[in-house]
Amino acid sequence: MASEVLTDLLEAARMAPSWGNLQCWELVVVRAAEDKKTLAGLLSKKNPxxxxxxxxxVVIGVCGNPLKSGYYNGQQVTRYQHWFLYDLGLISQNICLKAFELGLGSVIVGSFDHNAAEELLRIPAGLELVSLIPIGYPDHAPSAPSRRALGDFVHYDRFTESGT
Ligand SMILES: Cc1cc2nc3c(=O)[nH]c(=O)nc-3n(C[C@H](O)[C@H](O)[C@H](O)COP(=O)(O)O)c2cc1C
Incomplete structure (x- = not known):
């Protein structure tokens, strides 16, 4: 992948919103064939x-500090403990949308042996490697899996069982 393309992806990642703009993320860009092969071997069985x-x-390892987003002076400030996952989702989405815009394919991968992957990529203690995003040139354009209809999950004014 051309370095300008990778830079475009990373610049898009950089602009993601985050809790208090704390930007609790770190990205590891994995390029070596041997490392990508090892990561592939760490995915859950039959992972597509x-x-x-x-x-x-390239495969982008998305890491985060779990004790920044949603914490103030070391104290959790809302009912949710894991806002960092939200921030990592947002940066991941920015990467995937930019990849799509550039004609690249990508997929967020969350089902793998996290400990072994963290060891391989030498993720320091205190950070978590949450997902891996392989990005490349698709050999075909798959159609998007079906989605729920708007009427099934959008509720106007109050939550209603019918969704209308
Ligand atoms: C948090 C998260 C984890 C995911 N983990 C995997 C995974 O381990 N393996 C995989 O093939 N796809 C994984 N996906 C991709 C989803 O299966 C995919 O986004 C969904 O089926 C919709 O397809 P589309 O993104 O092509 O529209 C994951 C997606 C998310 C958001």
């Missing part, structure tokens, strides 16, 4: 992303 993990020119 296994082949692209190995074939993609």
């Amino acid at each position: 992303a296994t082949k692209c993990m190995e074939m993609a020119p």
Whole structure:
């Protein structure tokens, strides 16, 4: 992958919103074929992303500090403990949307041996490697899996069982 393309992806990532703009993330850009192969071997059994993990020119490891977003002076300030996952979702979405805009394919991968992958990528204590995003040139354009209809999950003014 051309370095300008990778820079475009990372610049899009950089602009993601985050809790208090704390930007609790770290990204590891994995390029070596051997490392991508090892990561592919760490995915859950029959994970559909296994082949692209190995074939993609780059895999982005999305890491975060779990004790920044939603915490103030070390204290959790809302009922949710894991706002960092929200921030990591947002940065991941920015990466995937930019990849799509550039004609690249990507997939967020969350089902793998996290401990082994953290060890491989030397993620320091206090940070968590949450997802891996292989990004590359798709050999075909798959149609999007079906989505729930708006009327099924959008509720106007009050929550209603019918969704209308
Ligand atoms: C948090 C998260 C984890 C995911 N983990 C995996 C995974 O381990 N393997 C995989 O093939 N896809 C994974 N996906 C991709 C979803 O299956 C995919 O986004 C969904 O089926 C919709 O397809 P689309 O993104 O092509 O529209 C994950 C998506 C998210 C948001």
